[in-house]
Amino acid sequence: MLSIGLALENIEHLEERLVAVSTPGNPEYGRYLDRGEMEDFFYPSPEAYGTVIAWLQNAGVEYVSQQGASINFATTISNANKLLDTRFAYYNVDGVQKLRTKQYSVPGEVTQYIHLIHPTTYFGKTRSHKMPEDMIMQSKIAAAPFETNINAATHCSALVTPDCFRNAYGVGHYKPDPDSGSRVAFGSFLNQSARLDDLHLYQSTYGIPLSNFSVVTINGGLDHQDPNGHIGEANLDAQFENAMSYPLPQIQYITGGKPPFIPNLDKPTADHNSNEPYLEYYEYLLNRTNDELPQVISNSYGDDEQTVPPEYAKRVCDMIGLMGLRGITVLYSSGDTGTGASCLSNDGKNHTEFTPAFPSTCPYTTSVGGTQSWGPEIGWRASTGGFSNYFPRAWYQENAVEDYLKHGINSKAKAYYEAGGFTNFSGRAFPDISAHSLHPNYAFFSRNRQGSTGGTSASVPIVAGLIGLLNDVRLRAGKPTMGFINPFLYGIMTKGGSLIDVATGTATGCDGTNSQTGEVLKGSGIIPYASWNNTVGWDPVTGLGMPNFADMAKAALLVAD
CATH class of the missing domain: 3.40.50.200 (Peptidase S8/S53 domain)
Structure with a gap:
């Protein structure tokens, strides 16, 4: 499962809006946004969602879901390689097989809409995947x-x-x-x-x-x-x-x-x-x-x-x-x-x-x-x-x-x-x-x-x-x-x-x-x-x-x- 964090819109205005609603004495103090107002101003446009989802579907990705400003998807390794112009591989790290890639890229038509894709390029010397002790x-x-x-x-x-x-x-x-x-x-x-x-x-x-x-x-x-x-x-x-x-x-x-x-x-x-x-x-x-x-x-x-x-x-x-x-x-x-x-x-x-x-x-x-x-x-x-x-x-x-x-x-x-x-x-x-x-x-x-x-x-x-x-x-x-x-x-x-x-x-x-x-x-x-x-x-x-x-x-x- 991979997750695409879509680029948020107007994010450069986040701090000035937060200053206004959070600073005592400001005329906007306490005038918080509801979910709809937040999404309308900061979340990706319908075009962004549509373009990225279409890119995934056109590449044969069948399992796509949307959660807020992220798009999650599952596909085969070979398809992920084509999709991200990369080569995912199982790296043997301390005897454990870990699927990762060293770099990836996306086509120009979706670049402006994507902030990050994870997990892709981050490695750890995995031995086993267990929760740490309390x-x-x-x-x-x-x-x-x-x-x-x-x-x-x-x-x-x-x-x-x-x-x-x-x-x-x-x-x-x-x-x-x-x-x-x-x-x-x-x-x-x-x-x-x-x-x-x-x-x-x-x-x-x-x-x-x-x-x-x-x-x-x-x-x-x-x-x-x-x-x-x-x-x-x-x-x-x-x-x-x-x-x-x-x-x-x-x-x-x-x-x-x-x-x-x-x-x-x-x-x-x-x-x-x-x-x-x-x-x-x-x-x-x-x-x-x-x-x-x-x-x-x-x-x-x-x-x-x-x-x-x-x-x-x-x-x-x-x-x-x-x-x-x-x-x-x-x-x-x-x-x-x-x-x-x-x-x-x-x-x-x-x-x-x-x-x-x-x-x-x-x-x-x-x-x-x-x-x-x-x-x-x-x-x-x-x-x-x-x-x-x-x-x-x-x-x-x-x-x-x-x-x-x-x-x-x-x-x-x-x-x-x-x-x-x-x-x-x-x-x-x-x-x-x-x-x-x-x-x-x-x-x-x-x-x-x-x-x-x-x-x-x-x-x-x-x-x-x-x-x-x-x-x-x-x-x-x-x-x-x-x-x-x-x-x-x-x-x-x-x-x-x-x-x-x-x-x-x-x-x-x-x-x-x-x-x-x-x-x-x-x-x-x-x-x-x-x-x-x-x-x-x-x-x-x-x-x-x-x-x-x-x-x-x-x-x-x-x-x-």
């Missing part, structure tokens, strides 16, 4: 050993329970209206599936009214509910988002499959490919009506930016921007490897450099970093942050990042990083906001047992649930939802002091190990003294700081629509 369960820093008989009243400095984070971030006893129209969601990939039984145990233990999340499967995703399957990541997403936002409706989107992949030292073979199939995910979501969609989606996943093909990353980022135009906040965890793990470029030059994480580097996401300790919290040493090598600095963060580069970062460290070419200070800076990650750990349930967990995977559903509450506040006041929230955060929040600044802490990395798993990475790039520092204002460890719901809700109601 990283939440095996991580040396993101999951503590399972315990039994944990007291729900344990002090927050020992174990973080719902009352801890609801009080820390100003939610307290606020109760949203389940009929306000505010809906929250989380994405599950890599055969992850949250278990309702575990959610109910979590709810019962911490006095949360019992409720269910609904499930939508995409691209062959499976809601397996298997206590012996991959459930740890999805379970913490379901439980923490629910604990922050109950009784708002909650949706789990389970997406199957894996996308193109470029190996690097941290993910050396296709057997290690844990990149998520983002295109299929967003094609499905954008094809829904606004009434079918949540207004905030938490995603506790991310990839080393350099393992994602640039054109694929650009396409995904544009689709996330379209989600923002629809009034949807898309959040991603920033990562658990500090300044990076492999810290070596995979472009053939083997240049030592920091390793940013995608999709957090997409300027249209809200990237969530992590903190540690309690009362007060400080920057988590493994919170991933930094600057993109793919995307330029975003318009909404220009002042905040410039202030950090002029006053926040140690001048000698900045000069050292610049001289070594370790980072791209002009790139999109991340994270944007943070919440507690680890030390102390979060209480959660998995496999019908109580245990503890953490990481930025835990931070992002907390923030997503809180944004669901902000949407509830605005909807009950007759206002539109927050939508793409970054301009609000960097603008009104920094002026009004409604975020909890995290001015202490340091994130480290690039020391030859993967801080998430504890694995020693032989041959990795070593950057002595590699670190980011916390400071007053924005920094690459915790972004602008942690949320304060009470103050944010007041600011959200004062925004002119």
